[in-house]
Amino acid sequence: MRTYDLIGIGLGPFNLGLACLAEPLEDLDALFLEARDQFGWHPGMLLPEATLQVPFLADLVTMADPTSPYSFLAYLKQTGRLYPFYIRESFYPLRAEYDQYCRWASERLTSVRFGQGVQTVEHDGQAYVVGTATGERYRTRRLVLGTGTQPCVPEPCIGLDGPVLHSADYLRRKQDLQRTGSITVVGSGQSAAEIYADLLTDIEDHDYALRWVTRSPRFFPMEYTKLTLELTSPEYSRHFRSLPADRRRSLLREQRSLYKGISASTVDAIFDTLYAKQVAGGVPTTLLTGMEVTAAGWDGSRYTLDLHHLESHEDACLTTESLVLATGYAPTVPTFLDPVRDRIRWDEHGRFLASDTYDVSLAGGEVFVQNAEEHTHGFVAPDLGMGAYRSSVILASILGREVYPIEHRIAFQEFGVPERLRVTEPVR
Secondary structure, three states, rough: EEEEEEEEEOOOOOHHHHHHHHHOOOOOOOOEOOOOOOOOOOOOHHHOOOOOOOOOOOOOOOOOOOOOOOOOHHHHHOOOOHHHHHHOOOOOEEHHHHHHHHHHOOOOOEEEOOOOEEEEEEOOOEEEEEEEEEEEEEOOOOOOOOHHOOOOOHHHHHHOOOOEEHHHHHHHHHHHHHHHOEEEOOOOHHHHHHHHHHHHHHHHHOOEEEEOOOOOOOOOOOOOOOOOOOOOOHHHHHHHHOHHHHHHHHHHHHOOOOOOOOOOOHEEEEEEEHHHHHHHOOOOOEEEEOEEEEEEEEEOOOEEEEEEEEOOEEEEEEOOOOEEEEOOEEEEOOHHHHHHHHHHOOOOOOOEEEOOEEEEEOOOOOOOOOOOOOHHHHHOOOOOHHHHHHHHHHHHHHHHHOOOOOOOOOOOOOOOOOOOHHOOOOOO
């Protein structure tokens, strides 16, 4: 059986970027397995005018290799859209456009195999053996896990009956929602805002009541100032890793507005739409902040949501015919890793314990993760702009050399106490 140098499991943007950067390397035999028949990136949220929240430079490869034939600009050139994108004068690609770009890149790679859902991973004493649902078996010295995150459902809504849906499924079921008399969106981030805005636009045409319920104390915008953006840097990630686990945990809660907020343009567009509709006579819509869903039930025709206001500590209740949970995603550990769990480092909560090179194997250099290390590396883990950097680090660790130059310091500010200012003796 052929033994690969690495097999990537899952083909989201991060492992796809790694595949693009690995493709030209003659001394690396890599294979990437994906369960789906083609690339797809959050298809339920590819709203026509929705954009990425990062500039086009945060594509699959550019931050590691600006000359790569798999860059977003190369895609635009080959598809005849480079000049229209230039004239558009926006750094932010459409989300649907980014999805098309990733599909374009995936179709040009020799190392990608679609329709190969991984079911088992074992170790034969010398290498990992990966088994797929179609019966194929592949052998590899190393694994790179890029299986992504799964839709997160609030505890009161777990197992809820009826046509409740997660934002991941929004576009496919949008028409079903609009045929009901009332729709409630639960969530506080960009997806919740985009779904509310999309449903608000069509509200008169379908005659439904529309509500948006968020646990957040306000509809907070994502912080996007330049010195704040320096936190998406290698040195901040190193600083974050150096902190005790409880401090990392509290920091992630404090930093939610840095990566889980709403773009300011979306917040403003919602207000402007509400204002215009008010001038025209108003529409039946309600926005509720600081409201936590404490219980939920379905009686066969509508949902009842019990709510608790987190500031006034008052209780409330609302009924709705349709319910959309825009409540984000969470990492999960794939069950196919069960036979090799004893070869992987775990923290006290059963999560991957990643090193500075994103390695989670006990032996070292065997298993790497992509976007499963937020608790160790900080909120940069899901950031598209840091994907190429992480791939560069993983490749350097595997090959023992920097194929793509790795930045070690990019920020003007310093995180933690600089060595030159460190006090080694108590100050009197």
